[in-house]
Amino acid sequence: MPQPKELDPYANPRTFYGAELRRLRETAGLSQNQLGERVFCSGTYIGLFEAAERRPQLELSRALDELLGSGEHLQRLCLLARKSNVAGYFADAAELQLQASFIGSCTSVVLGLLQTEAYARALTRSAHPFAAKEVIEGHVHTRMERACLLDSPTAPVLWMVIHEAALLVPVGGNAVMAEQLAYLAEQAASRPRVVTQVLPLSAGAHPVLQASMTLMQFTEAPAVVYTESAYSGQLVEEPLLVEQYRSAYDLARAAALSPEASLDRIVSAAKEFVTP
Structure with missing residues (x-):
């Protein structure tokens, strides 16, 4: 599982998403595995998002917002992080x-x-x-x-x-x-x-x-x-x-x-x- 690492949250939208997801998870007192279990994915997958090594997914962000009580915060960040020049x-x-x-x-x-x-x-x-x-x-x-x-x-x-x-x-x-x-x-x-x-x-x-x-x-x-x-x-x-x-x-x-x-x-x- 990707270990937490120090990222510059303001380097780009993806690192900001990862930092915010980590902050919300830790505030909720959940490990990566515990959070993953609640949104039907692996703790490894959560770790990849927090480490900014995977582009965030909108459906998963919606589930995370609902679970963590963050409104549409992660969903909005997800839309920014998913901007790309390719299809x-x-x-x-x-x-x-x-x-x-x-x-x-x-x-x-x-x-x-x-x-x-x-x-x-x-x-x-x-x-x-x-x-x-x-x-x-x-x-x-x-x-x-x-x-x-x-x-x-x-x-x-x-x-x-x-x-x-x-x-x-x-x-x-x-x-x-x-x-x-x-x-x-x-x-x-x-x-x-x-x-x-x-x-x-x-x-x-x-x-x-x-x-x-x-x-x-x-x-x-x-x-x-x-x-x-x-x-x-x-x-x-x-x-x-x-x-x-x-x-x-x-x-x-x-x-x-x-x-x-x-x-x-x-x-x-x-x-x-x-x-x-």
């Missing part, structure tokens, strides 16, 4: 990626952290065909900014299992796909902490065909899973369900081509999109 449903996962020591994904498109600008733009435009250009460019810019995570001295191990179908669909056209696959191959070959495996068509049915999933593991916190479709996402933290997703991810890695064979397949697919 609301992805904001929690984006924050957790910065803290993860390991990120494992199963996808049917190239993972956002490894997308080229043109590929990201084509995917975003396909999901929002009627959006204004500036809206599309805002999404693309934010996605490109997040890729700097891989350049951090504390970058996580990123292990992506990508379905072979993602190498065959011409997202954005042949030129965009050729560039994207060449970039993916270059990243896999040059970054020792980036591992890419291709799940071949011959592997047959697999959960990755139904929705993308990203497993995030941490040094001092329980693992979580993020699942996503074109218009929504969900953060999964229930241990038994996380374990089920972890098993699916492990099976995907076992069924996929080796990293070396996967790199060859990506390079081969890139050449197929190059116009003679």
